[in-house]
Amino acid sequence: MSRSAQELLDDIRRELAPDEAENSFVPLVAQGKAPVAAIGALAAEEQRIVTSDWRSFLTLAARAPEPAARGFFAGLAQGESLALPMLTPLAAAAGLDESAVRAYQPRPGCQAYPAFLAWLALNAEPAAAVLAILANFAAWGGYCATLGAALREHYGFGDEACAFFDFFASPVPELEQQALAAVQAGLDAGVPLDAAVEHGRLLQGYELMFWNTVESSR
Numbered sequence: 001m002s003r004s005a006q007e008l009l010d011d012i013r014r015e016l017a018p019d020e021a022e023n024s025f026v027p028l029v030a031q032g033k034a035p036v037a038a039i040g041a042l043a044a045e046e047q048r049i050v051t052s053d054w055r056s057f058l059t060l061a062a063r064a065p066e067p068a069a070r071g072f073f074a075g076l077a078q079g080e081s082l083a084l085p086m087l088t089p090l091a092a093a094a095g096l097d098e099s100a101v102r103a104y105q106p107r108p109g110c111q112a113y114p115a116f117l118a119w120l121a122l123n124a125e126p127a128a129a130v131l132a133i134l135a136n137f138a139a140w141g142g143y144c145a146t147l148g149a150a151l152r153e154h155y156g157f158g159d160e161a162c163a164f165f166d167f168f169a170s171p172v173p174e175l176e177q178q179a180l181a182a183v184q185a186g187l188d189a190g191v192p193l194d195a196a197v198e199h200g201r202l203l204q205g206y207e208l209m210f211w212n213t214v215e216s217s218r
Contacts, residue, residue, distance in 0.1 A: 005131075005183035008193070012135045016200050022208055025215035026143050032154030034215070039151070040094030042214050044104035045111070046164070047087050049210075052114035054080035059121035060129055066189075069126045069182035075175050076133070079167075086164040093151075093161035109213030113206035124199060127186030132199035134179045140207065145169035 003011070020027075028034040054077050061073035091101050120129045148165035151157040159166075186193060 002187065005180045005187060008183065008187070008196075009131060009134060009180065012131060012197055012200055013138060015197065016135055016204050018139050018204055018208065023143070023211045025211040026146055028215060029154075030146050030150045032150065036094050036155065038214055039155070040091055040096040040100075041104070041107075043087050043091035043094055043164075044096060044101045045106055045210070045214065047084075047091070047101055048106050048111065049114045050080050050084045050087065052111075053117055054084070056114070056117045056121040059118075060124075060126055063121070064126035064182075066127070066182055066185045068178050068185055069130055072130055072175065072178045072182050073126070075172075075178065083164055083167050086167060089160040090157075090162070090164050093155075093157045107213050109209045109216075113203065113210050116202055116206050120199060125186075125191060125193070125195065127183055127191050128193045128196040128199060130179050130182045130186075131193060131196035132203055134176065134183075135196075135200040136203045136207065137176075139204065141169055141171065143211070 025034065025038070029039070057073045057077035057080065061070045061077060064070045064073060087101075088098065091097075096104070117133075120132070124132075144165040144167075148162045148169055151162050151165070183193070
């Protein structure tokens with residue numbers, strides 16, 4: 001019997017579960033040991049990442065032949081549009097005004113993730129991309145929850161400054177159900193999804209590269 005979309009997702013999440021010890025930045029913030037300048041670098045990097053990912057998700061939505069997949073990617077794009085203005089108060093709390101964010105020189109290790117997502121937008125089977133992105137969300141959401149709590153506790157950041165992390169830390173069950181419907185439709189149609197594991201592994205690796213590059217900017 002073939003696996004269901006939920007079973008496939010559970011398998012990929014287990015296979016790709018990150019080793020928390022490999023992330024050198026989030027634990028530093030959780031302990032209040034990361035410098036505020038590194039938080040500012042994160043905000044400036046995310047300013048560019050969110051803008052890029054927004055376009056990538058819209059591209060995937062335009063390429064997706066199946067309604068649930070189109071809706072999933074369109075929903076992600078809408079999320080990026082909502083999150084983008086939340087970066088301004090985060091950067092300000094870390095001492096960066098808008099001109100400083102514009103002048104910031106992004107690091108290749110931080111921008112590898114959105115570059116690969118842009119590659120997926122142009123080259124990946126949309127249903128396989130859905131599965132890879134969904135598998136990556138659990139780690140990202142957990143990191144954001146940790147950062148939002150730590151920035152309040154150790155750095156005195158207010159709710160507005162932490163809104164970006166709060167936004168991504170909150171699970172959206174409807175979005176996951178839509179994604180699972182898209183994956184199931186792909187399975188039912190015989191769409192090849194073998195590449196989803198490779199896509200997910202690279203996304204996880206590039207995300208880890210992002211965190212560790214931010215840590216090196218301190």
